[in-house]
Amino acid sequence: MLKFILPLxxxxxxxxxxxxxxxxxxxxxxxxxIDKPAPxxxxxxxxxxxxxxxxxxxxxxxxxxNVWASWCASCRLEHPILNQLAKQKAVIIIGLxxxxxxxxxxxxxxQLGNPYDVSxxxxxxxxxxxxxxxxxxxxxxxxxxxxIRYKHTGPVTAEDVPQIFLPLIAKLQAEN
Amino acid sequence: xxxxxxxxxxxxxNMACAGVEYRQFANPExxxxxxxxxxxxxxxxxxxxxxxxxxxxxxxxxxxxxYEMLQQGKSKQDIATFMTDRYGDFVLYKPPFKxxxxxxxxxxxxxxxxxxxxxxxxxxxxxxxxxxxxxxxxQQKIRRLLEKGDQS
Numbered sequence: 001m002l003k004f005i006l007p008l009x010x011x012x013x014x015x016x017x018x019x020x021x022x023x024x025x026x027x028x029x030x031x032x033x034i035d036k037p038a039p040x041x042x043x044x045x046x047x048x049x050x051x052x053x054x055x056x057x058x059x060x061x062x063x064x065x066n067v068w069a070s071w072c073a074s075c076r077l078e079h080p081i082l083n084q085l086a087k088q089k090a091v092i093i094i095g096l097x098x099x100x101x102x103x104x105x106x107x108x109x110x111q112l113g114n115p116y117d118v119s120x121x122x123x124x125x126x127x128x129x130x131x132x133x134x135x136x137x138x139x140x141x142x143x144x145x146x147x148i149r150y151k152h153t154g155p156v157t158a159e160d161v162p163q164i165f166l167p168l169i170a171k172l173q174a175e176n
Numbered sequence: 177x178x179x180x181x182x183x184x185x186x187x188x189x190n191m192a193c194a195g196v197e198y199r200q201f202a203n204p205e206x207x208x209x210x211x212x213x214x215x216x217x218x219x220x221x222x223x224x225x226x227x228x229x230x231x232x233x234x235x236x237x238x239x240x241x242x243y244e245m246l247q248q249g250k251s252k253q254d255i256a257t258f259m260t261d262r263y264g265d266f267v268l269y270k271p272p273f274k275x276x277x278x279x280x281x282x283x284x285x286x287x288x289x290x291x292x293x294x295x296x297x298x299x300x301x302x303x304x305x306x307x308x309x310x311x312x313x314x315q316q317k318i319r320r321l322l323e324k325g326d327q328s
Binding site for chain 1: 220223234237238241260
């Protein structure tokens with residue numbers, strides 16, 4: 001009897017592990033920055049480089065930090081969704097223009113619309129490293145105390161907005 | 177033709193080191209630390225390559241980061257911590273031994289032990305199997321058959 005049960009058990013164990021493996025997304029690396037203070041930066045604004053923005057300026061506000069670039073194909077996919085989200089005025093959207101040419105970046109915003117309250121420039125990718133950016137686009141949600149509460153890797157889809165972002169933003173806006 | 181071939185080979189050798197920057201180090205220890213670190217850190221874009229191997233832009237940025245931190249006199253441990261603070265343990269090819277990575281480290285040992293136990297049980301069962309006894313009549317028959325075989 002054991003002769004039949006043992007291989008069956010082994011098969012079940014293997015099948016469970018493989019089934020779990022199929023549903024994993026190895027390209028989505030959990031960020032160690034969740035529930036940690038947003039990394040500090042002081043970066044020039046894309047539209048007016050003489051002015052700088054740092055996370056301290058946004059204290060007391062809930063904001064999205066969206067990493068984008070004009071060279072990034074999936075950012076184009078995400079862009080109309082961000083435009084729509086910006087129209088709802090539910091949250092401040094800050095853009096991190098990652099390793100991009102300012103002229104190309106401004107052209108992109110002029111052509112496709114600008115959902116960002118402010119975009120800042122990170123031409124050599126250093127702010128990106130501090131935020132653990134590895135796949136553009138990425139979107140962080142930062143709460144009123146300047147703590148990162150959520151990270152989304154890859155383009156934000158139309159379903160993600162009502163399912164993940166709006167409820168989370170509402171919850172964080174209600175916090176003190 | 178020969179020169180063309182040599183030119184082609186030279187071109188190839190150029191491509192082989194496309195992802196490597198020229199770096200100057202204060203001492204051999206620093207160079208060694210740089211080589212160790214870049215071959216122990218994972219490129220997060222291409223995931224199965226180290227940042228030393230990868231041509232991805234992020235890998236180049238992380239190599240620059242490692243180099244600059246070494247120039248500032250940071251230790252290897254400092255730099256590894258800097259990377260895991262930002263990218264998590266996944267960035268290390270040699271993940272630390274923790275509750276979460278326990279299965280990863282102990283799994284192979286566990287499978288080896290299971291295999292050895294199975295082997296031991298299997299071998300013992302074989303040994304215990306009763307030796308086959310052959311009657312005198314049967315032995316004679318075997319001998320006859322063998323001799324018959326020899327004659328043909």
